[in-house]
Amino acid sequence: MRYLSAVDDSISKTMGFFQKLKDRLGRTQNKLVHEIKRIVTRSPKLTADSAEELEAALLSADFGMTMTLRIIEATRKAYESKGKGEFDFVKVAADEVERALSSGDPSLLDQGDDLTVISMVGVNGTGKTTTCAKLANRLKLQGKTVGMAACDTFRAAAIDQLKVWSERLDVPLTMGDYGADPAAVAHDAVSSALSKNSDYLLIDTAGRLHTKHNLMQELQKVHRVMGKKLEGAPHETLLVLDATTGMNALNQAREFNKAVPLTGLVITKLDGTSKAGMVVAIQNELKIPVKFIGVGEQPDDLQPFVAREFAHAIFGLDE
Amino acid sequence: MFESLSGKLQGVFKDLRGLGKISESNVSESLREVRLALLDADVNFKVAKQFIANVREKAIGEKVIQSIHPGQQIIKIINDELVELLGSQNAELKLDAKPSSMMMVGLHGAGKTTSSGKLAKWLMKQGRKPLLVAADVYRPAAMDQLEALGKQMNIPTVVRRGEKDVLVIAREAKREAAERECDVLIFDTAGRLQIDEVLVQELVRLRDDIKPQEILLVLDAATGQEAVNVATHFDEALDISGAILTKLDGDARGGAALSLKSVTGKPIKFAGAGEKLEDFEPFHPERMATRILGMGDVVSLVEKAAENVDMDEARKLEEKMRKGVFTLDDFLDQLRQMKRLGPLESIVKMLPGGADMVGGADLSKHEKEFRRMEAMICAMTPEERNRPQILNAKRRQRIAKGSGVRVAELNNLMNRFGQMQKMMRKMGKMQKMMGKMGGKMASKMAGRMGAGFRMR
Numbered sequence: 001m002r003y004l005s006a007v008d009d010s011i012s013k014t015m016g017f018f019q020k021l022k023d024r025l026g027r028t029q030n031k032l033v034h035e036i037k038r039i040v041t042r043s044p045k046l047t048a049d050s051a052e053e054l055e056a057a058l059l060s061a062d063f064g065m066t067m068t069l070r071i072i073e074a075t076r077k078a079y080e081s082k083g084k085g086e087f088d089f090v091k092v093a094a095d096e097v098e099r100a101l102s103s104g105d106p107s108l109l110d111q112g113d114d115l116t117v118i119s120m121v122g123v124n125g126t127g128k129t130t131t132c133a134k135l136a137n138r139l140k141l142q143g144k145t146v147g148m149a150a151c152d153t154f155r156a157a158a159i160d161q162l163k164v165w166s167e168r169l170d171v172p173l174t175m176g177d178y179g180a181d182p183a184a185v186a187h188d189a190v191s192s193a194l195s196k197n198s199d200y201l202l203i204d205t206a207g208r209l210h211t212k213h214n215l216m217q218e219l220q221k222v223h224r225v226m227g228k229k230l231e232g233a234p235h236e237t238l239l240v241l242d243a244t245t246g247m248n249a250l251n252q253a254r255e256f257n258k259a260v261p262l263t264g265l266v267i268t269k270l271d272g273t274s275k276a277g278m279v280v281a282i283q284n285e286l287k288i289p290v291k292f293i294g295v296g297e298q299p300d301d302l303q304p305f306v307a308r309e310f311a312h313a314i315f316g317l318d319e
Numbered sequence: 320m321f322e323s324l325s326g327k328l329q330g331v332f333k334d335l336r337g338l339g340k341i342s343e344s345n346v347s348e349s350l351r352e353v354r355l356a357l358l359d360a361d362v363n364f365k366v367a368k369q370f371i372a373n374v375r376e377k378a379i380g381e382k383v384i385q386s387i388h389p390g391q392q393i394i395k396i397i398n399d400e401l402v403e404l405l406g407s408q409n410a411e412l413k414l415d416a417k418p419s420s421m422m423m424v425g426l427h428g429a430g431k432t433t434s435s436g437k438l439a440k441w442l443m444k445q446g447r448k449p450l451l452v453a454a455d456v457y458r459p460a461a462m463d464q465l466e467a468l469g470k471q472m473n474i475p476t477v478v479r480r481g482e483k484d485v486l487v488i489a490r491e492a493k494r495e496a497a498e499r500e501c502d503v504l505i506f507d508t509a510g511r512l513q514i515d516e517v518l519v520q521e522l523v524r525l526r527d528d529i530k531p532q533e534i535l536l537v538l539d540a541a542t543g544q545e546a547v548n549v550a551t552h553f554d555e556a557l558d559i560s561g562a563i564l565t566k567l568d569g570d571a572r573g574g575a576a577l578s579l580k581s582v583t584g585k586p587i588k589f590a591g592a593g594e595k596l597e598d599f600e601p602f603h604p605e606r607m608a609t610r611i612l613g614m615g616d617v618v619s620l621v622e623k624a625a626e627n628v629d630m631d632e633a634r635k636l637e638e639k640m641r642k643g644v645f646t647l648d649d650f651l652d653q654l655r656q657m658k659r660l661g662p663l664e665s666i667v668k669m670l671p672g673g674a675d676m677v678g679g680a681d682l683s684k685h686e687k688e689f690r691r692m693e694a695m696i697c698a699m700t701p702e703e704r705n706r707p708q709i710l711n712a713k714r715r716q717r718i719a720k721g722s723g724v725r726v727a728e729l730n731n732l733m734n735r736f737g738q739m740q741k742m743m744r745k746m747g748k749m750q751k752m753m754g755k756m757g758g759k760m761a762s763k764m765a766g767r768m769g770a771g772f773r774m775r
Contacts, residue, residue: 156464
């Protein structure tokens with residue numbers, strides 16, 4: 001098995017990925033950094049008060065308690081060992097975030113000539129369909145042959161939405177009727193992709209809340225059926241998370257991971273002002289790597305995830 | 320670390336309950352925990368801070384310290400404060416114009432189109448004639464989605480595919496509303512970021528044109544700290560009249576609701592809680608507060624039970640229990656009714672302290688066990704179900720074989736069933752005794768239960 005290298009990706013290079021991400025994230029990241037700097041400059045010593053303010057600043061970025069406390073603890077240690085002369089809180093915090101985000105391989109599985117099936121799962125409205133289209137576009141630009149399957153047979157017009165994309169991107173689409181068994185559509189899609197000798201097949205599943213037992217079972221069935229048709233399928237299961245989601249994202253990741261073991265995360269809607277600090281908490285607990293981030297509404301606005309760049313962009317640091 | 324807010328608060332309350340008298344320092348300690356719990360539930364940190372300050376002020380008052388049960392009093396203060404923060408009553412829709420218009424706005428994927436459909440259905444039930452207007456000119460197939468929803472409910476929908484100007488669509492909608500004599504127009508607008516000036520201005524132009532009675536911000540219940548930014552920006556640009564909280568059927572604690580209410584002051588008018596178009600109802604602040612405070616969502620549980628459990632059957636069963644003639648058939652019925660309520664885990668979580676109880680335990684194992692019990696009972700003849708004492712070794716072997724279990728497992732089930740029967744007989748006797756002793760008390764309890772039902 002070979003892996004696509006995320007960092008050396010030609011697309012990200014030409015797009016000036018870091019700049020783009022920083023611009024997008026920068027809209028209010030600056031506020032966070034400003035806040036932190038204000039706290040640090042005003043009281044260079046880490047007192048109980050400044051620690052609490054720091055805590056609030058990090059929590060407001062949706063970092064959650066565990067990660068926030070971990071960052072504060074790391075800062076405290078760094079402060080004690082280095083002293084206040086060379087103490088740079090922002091740097092310490094960014095390093096800590098980077099470390100937490102660095103577990104696992106962020107690149108997408110590439111099985112050479114063999115078909116790789118990628119399933120997109122997640123709660124309603126996180127952007128699975130759009131991500132599916134963006135990822136198809138991305139793989140196509142890399143010279144891969146790609147197919148898509150509209151397995152969201154529940155939401156009104158979900159199939160039409162993916163159909164519009166498939167026409168725009170000129171990517172073949174397997175679809176069924178509304179109300180059809182999504183597992184049957186997935187089965188047909190795998191057959192079709194195998195006969196076409198495609199490199200990738202992207203499965204767009206219906207959005208479902210992780211608390212809906214029967215819907216999670218339906219998802220398991222879709223995966224099971226694909227696995228029967230092609231050993232190992234789906235090879236990648238990507239959980240699509242909305243960047244504006246708060247701590248519930250962790251529950252979502254936990255429950256989806258329980259039902260269909262996840263191989264990666266995709267964070268969408270990062271072009272807003274939210275900082276998606278919760279992904280740090282998720283990776284910290286579940287060790288599932290973030291593989292892509294969505295930073296806009298254009299087809300090429302899906303970017304590979306690079307922990308260092310993300311961490312630095314969150315805190316507004318320069319490379 | 321990330322257990323639910325209710326679990327955390329319950330931990331705090333346990334501490335508080337144990338206290339004889341409340342000192343300033345242990346209140347502070349407990350309230351810090353409450354604050355962290357609120358933050359964990361995505362309540363904005365400023366809102367949480369204010370909340371804590373209010374509670375502290377009230378808690379350290381003289382009255383509390385002198386009271387006999389200071390812990391309980393603090394719980395009440397927190398609850399009251401929470402209800403107040405969430406809005407103490409649900410706000411009605413303004414529908415005084417003919418026709419009235421409502422605008423649905425919000426971020427991408429918050430659930431605007433689905434909520435538009437649900438709102439239309441709700442209004443129709445209220446005797447209105449709604450008209451759906453597809454004003455999302457950006458997302459592929461968004462218009463198809465609304466049209467499909469309209470068709471499902473037989474509600475007319477204005478769809479102008481390819482039209483990029485929302486004002487043109489608005490004009491057509493007004494014309495069509497007059498033609499069809501519709502009295503409420505629901506505009507489903509495109510999702511947009513609150514900081515996207517160009518797109519937000521488009522909404523302002525639409526608002527100025529249609530002069531809606533209601534501008535409803537649709538917000539995902541799982542939204543994090545960002546909820547404050549979203550609410551503030553949309554409110555500043557459009558002066559929203561209220562909000563719809565969606566995806567409440569998930570397990571998000573809904574801290575976003577607290578944040579939204581306290582930074583904009585605008586009421587949350589509706590809650591979306593399900594995949595079906597009927598899963599939409601006026602927002603109940605007191606219910607939400609109770610749920611957050613870990614008193615369990617008993618009201619929802621009762622509702623769920625009422626939906627799924629046949630009341631007649633339940634009454635018959637109760638009668639049988641009282642008389643102590645509980646057979647395996649009745650047991651089977653019970654198992655099946657429980658299954659209809661959904662996975663065990665979600666039921667237990669609705670009970671007070673349930674989330675704590677479940678913890679990390681995997682309840683699906685028990686569910687599997689239930690399924691095996693069902694299979695074993697199904698493998699028995701009616702005679703055997705009525706008189707289990709006739710189960711001899713041969714019969715047992717047959718049943719075990721028929722249901723795919725080992726005889727030991729069947730024996731285990733029978734032993735447990737025997738114990739259950741015994742307990743029920745005892746309970747039946749006790750109830751009879753209680754009935755003679757304190758009829759008053761029982762009627763009081765029944766009155767309370769009735770109040771619970773009325774809350775629906």
